Amino acid sequence: MCAKRVSVVDNERCVGCQLCMFACSRRLGYGGLGLSAILVKSTGGIERGFTVIVCRACQSPPCQKVCPTGALTAREGGGVRLNQDKCIGCGHCRDACPFGAIFWNYELNKPIVCLYCGYCVNYCPYKVLSFEGVRK
Amino acid sequence: MYGKVLHIDLSRKRSWVDDQSELFANRIGGVGVGIKLLEEELPKGADPLGPENVIVFAVGPLTGLYPMASKTIALFKSPLTGNLGESHAGGRSATAIRLAGYEAIVIKGASETPIYVAIHGGKVFFRDASGLWGVGNSLTVGRILREREPGAGVRSIMRIGVAGEKLVRYACVTTETYRHFGRLGLGAVFGSKKLKALVVSGAGIIPVKDVKLYRTLYDEIFNAATRTAIMRKYHDIGTSMNVSPLNEIGGLPTRNLKEARFEDAEKISGDFLAENYLGRRVACSHCPVACIHLAALREPYEDEPYFYKTTMISYDYEPIYALGSMLGISDTQGMFKLFHEAEVLAVDAMSTGVVLAWMTEAFEKGLISERETAGLKPRWGDWRTYLKAMRLIVEQPTEFYRDLSMGVMYASSKYGGSSYALSLGGNEMPGYHTGPAAHIGFLTGARHSHLDSAGYSLDQKILKENRKPSIEEIVDYLLEEESWRQILSSLVVCFFARGIYNPAFVEKALRAVGYSFNSSELVKLGLEFLREKNRFKVREGFKLKDLNLPERIYETPSPLGYIDREFVRKAVDLFYAKMGL
Numbered sequence: 001m002c003a004k005r006v007s008v009v010d011n012e013r014c015v016g017c018q019l020c021m022f023a024c025s026r027r028l029g030y031g032g033l034g035l036s037a038i039l040v041k042s043t044g045g046i047e048r049g050f051t052v053i054v055c056r057a058c059q060s061p062p063c064q065k066v067c068p069t070g071a072l073t074a075r076e077g078g079g080v081r082l083n084q085d086k087c088i089g090c091g092h093c094r095d096a097c098p099f100g101a102i103f104w105n106y107e108l109n110k111p112i113v114c115l116y117c118g119y120c121v122n123y124c125p126y127k128v129l130s131f132e133g134v135r136k
Numbered sequence: 137m138y139g140k141v142l143h144i145d146l147s148r149k150r151s152w153v154d155d156q157s158e159l160f161a162n163r164i165g166g167v168g169v170g171i172k173l174l175e176e177e178l179p180k181g182a183d184p185l186g187p188e189n190v191i192v193f194a195v196g197p198l199t200g201l202y203p204m205a206s207k208t209i210a211l212f213k214s215p216l217t218g219n220l221g222e223s224h225a226g227g228r229s230a231t232a233i234r235l236a237g238y239e240a241i242v243i244k245g246a247s248e249t250p251i252y253v254a255i256h257g258g259k260v261f262f263r264d265a266s267g268l269w270g271v272g273n274s275l276t277v278g279r280i281l282r283e284r285e286p287g288a289g290v291r292s293i294m295r296i297g298v299a300g301e302k303l304v305r306y307a308c309v310t311t312e313t314y315r316h317f318g319r320l321g322l323g324a325v326f327g328s329k330k331l332k333a334l335v336v337s338g339a340g341i342i343p344v345k346d347v348k349l350y351r352t353l354y355d356e357i358f359n360a361a362t363r364t365a366i367m368r369k370y371h372d373i374g375t376s377m378n379v380s381p382l383n384e385i386g387g388l389p390t391r392n393l394k395e396a397r398f399e400d401a402e403k404i405s406g407d408f409l410a411e412n413y414l415g416r417r418v419a420c421s422h423c424p425v426a427c428i429h430l431a432a433l434r435e436p437y438e439d440e441p442y443f444y445k446t447t448m449i450s451y452d453y454e455p456i457y458a459l460g461s462m463l464g465i466s467d468t469q470g471m472f473k474l475f476h477e478a479e480v481l482a483v484d485a486m487s488t489g490v491v492l493a494w495m496t497e498a499f500e501k502g503l504i505s506e507r508e509t510a511g512l513k514p515r516w517g518d519w520r521t522y523l524k525a526m527r528l529i530v531e532q533p534t535e536f537y538r539d540l541s542m543g544v545m546y547a548s549s550k551y552g553g554s555s556y557a558l559s560l561g562g563n564e565m566p567g568y569h570t571g572p573a574a575h576i577g578f579l580t581g582a583r584h585s586h587l588d589s590a591g592y593s594l595d596q597k598i599l600k601e602n603r604k605p606s607i608e609e610i611v612d613y614l615l616e617e618e619s620w621r622q623i624l625s626s627l628v629v630c631f632f633a634r635g636i637y638n639p640a641f642v643e644k645a646l647r648a649v650g651y652s653f654n655s656s657e658l659v660k661l662g663l664e665f666l667r668e669k670n671r672f673k674v675r676e677g678f679k680l681k682d683l684n685l686p687e688r689i690y691e692t693p694s695p696l697g698y699i700d701r702e703f704v705r706k707a708v709d710l711f712y713a714k715m716g717l
């Protein structure tokens with residue numbers, strides 16, 4: 001089975017409902033957005049539509065390369081895994097991600113990294129997202 | 137903790153947080169809590185435009201947890217009616233407030249110089265807004281704040297336009313470009329406090345008591361909203377789908393309600409707009425329905441060939457009525473330009489339309505002339521003139537336009553034409569001339585709005601059943617509906633989702649996240665909140681005997697025939713008697 005990721009199929013269909021964002025924290029048992037690894041924001045005002053920011057599961061992840069403690073390891077097939085215990089909260093990974101897809105847990109001072117579970121995709125009412133194999 | 141109230145004192149530039157968990161535990165949130173806070177914080181008889189007015193923003197226990205619990209309620213003293221001001225808005229306001237860690241924000245005092253307040257990460261910042269004050273286009277203000285402030289995606293930018301600065305009594309507060317605290321003049325209250333904007337960002341988490349039940353109920357709502365017909369009306373065509381059916385039955389106020397059918401309704405109807413102009417649909421945060429319909433208006437520049445601009449303009453039933461049929465406008469693009477101007481100035485489209493309609497008829501009848509209108513000749517359908525008039529109402533270069541900026545009741549008390557000044561309880565009329573229930577609802581509703589008790593749907597039901605309504609039936613319906621809506625707006629759930637959030641469901645939804653109210657308790661509380669709102673109104677000078685329908689409403693037949701004066705009077709009395717006022 002190949003590694004999967006959330007892919008933004010067509011952001012022009014996005015209505016900005018943020019249900020995907022809420023889904024991500026809910027899958028961990030919480031309401032709100034504090035643990036979400038996906039962000040939807042307007043592209044310069046709501047009149048211009050939305051952009052969805054989520055980990056695209058890079059083959060050669062820059063975030064992993066800059067992690068000084070080895071807390072981020074490359075996932076087979078693309079993307080990364082985070083080992084919370086090794087993470088020192090330096091924030092290099094967040095700065096290195098060109099998409100801004102590493103979010104931050106301010107309480108723990110640790111990154112929030114997508115788990116590639118696909119839960120959010122089930123709650124997108126407008127088929128903006130799909131859960132698919134990582135493209136090589 | 138559930139029940140954190142952030143207080144902001146604009147005079148002293150101070151803020152503090154207050155634990156009101158007990159108040160929230162007893163009174164849910166939203167209006168239930170809000171009316172109590174307003175009662176306590178607002179000195180009796182306060183000047184709505186003085187520093188002593190208080191603004192309460194509140195969200196509720198379901199905010200940030202369930203879909204469509206997406207509204208923020210605002211309570212204040214209204215500069216338009218002089219008593220209870222209440223309006224609701226969505227956008228990202230509710231989510232942002234709760235996830236910033238607050239359930240309510242109370243704003244009091246006034247700043248000497250223009251400021252805006254930003255709330256990020258549990259900190260409050262008072263920032264200078266002198267440069268933003270007077271910027272002619274409120275959309276520009278939104279753009280500037282978007283660039284200056286952090287929190288993209290998880291913030292709300294609530295701002296006023298020039299109308300609020302100039303204290304137009306029906307100026308609105310706009311959030312996320314297209315949503316509004318529209319009615320009853322919150323914009324003017326912001327303006328009087330020299331508060332240009334309130335920016336709130338937040339992305340916290342909310343622990344829930346019973347995660348399993350929470351997820352199950354969440355899915356139930358999600359499925360009902362996306363896979364059943366229950367929300368389809370708002371989803372497909374949006375609220376504008378009301379235009380045609382209301383016109384067909386003869387309930388669409390037209391040309392200042394001289395008529396209730398518009399010959400060109402087709403050109404402003406939901407189907408027509410969707411087919412020819414719909415450019416995008418957007419949603420409030422945490423709402424899968426996406427009822428916000430944006431028209432793409434493409435216009436050429438005259439000085440340059442092959443040069444166009446495309447403006448995205450939000451449309452809904454109420455502005456279509458107020459700035460469309462009410463003004464006899466059949467040029468769709470012209471109507472859109474009026475909508476856009478309302479956004480630019482940040483005025484309530486509904487009140488503005490009713491004011492312009494009165495102005496047109498008063499001009500027609502010779503009560504006012506070009507001397508008053510500064511040379512404008514208002515004429516049904518002539519959107520170009522209305523466009524100019526809107527700006528004049530905001531800029532108020534003459535006494536007449538200043539009078540118009542006070543609302544239609546005030547203007548007509550000065551120039552005459554009260555019999556066709558379509559104001560109910562001081563608030564300009566909503567777009568339903570469906571029968572007695574609608575109008576009795578506007579009169580008795582705590583904020584004199586169609587959103588109070590939706591009498592128009594009862595009228596339409598009675599029409600379908602082809603029978604005569606009784607006073608009892610109407611009063612019971614309105615009272616029950618308005619009471620229950622107090623609960624929805626305490627939770628705070630969008631009224632469009634009222635089909636999903638019935639009492640039994642609300643009880644379960646609350647239980648999953650840790651609050652126990654049973655459904656019959658909720659119904660009782662709703663009535664209690666409604667009583668309190670009305671007691672507050674009375675405290676601030678509201679008098680039952682001042683409640684009257686303008687003559688015009690009796691003169692123009694509704695789909696249920698002519699409305700009977702005696703019937704209305706008796707119904708209003710019975711309503712207040714049953715409510716216990």
Ligand code: SF4
Pocket residue numbers: 006023024027036037038054113114115116117118119120121
């Ligand atoms: S795939 Fe899972 S972890 Fe990643 S954004 Fe979606 S819900 Fe969150």
Ligand code: SF4
Pocket residue numbers: 013014015016017018019020021040052123124125126127128129
């Ligand atoms: S759930 Fe879909 S439509 Fe809604 S914000 Fe996310 S990507 Fe956009």
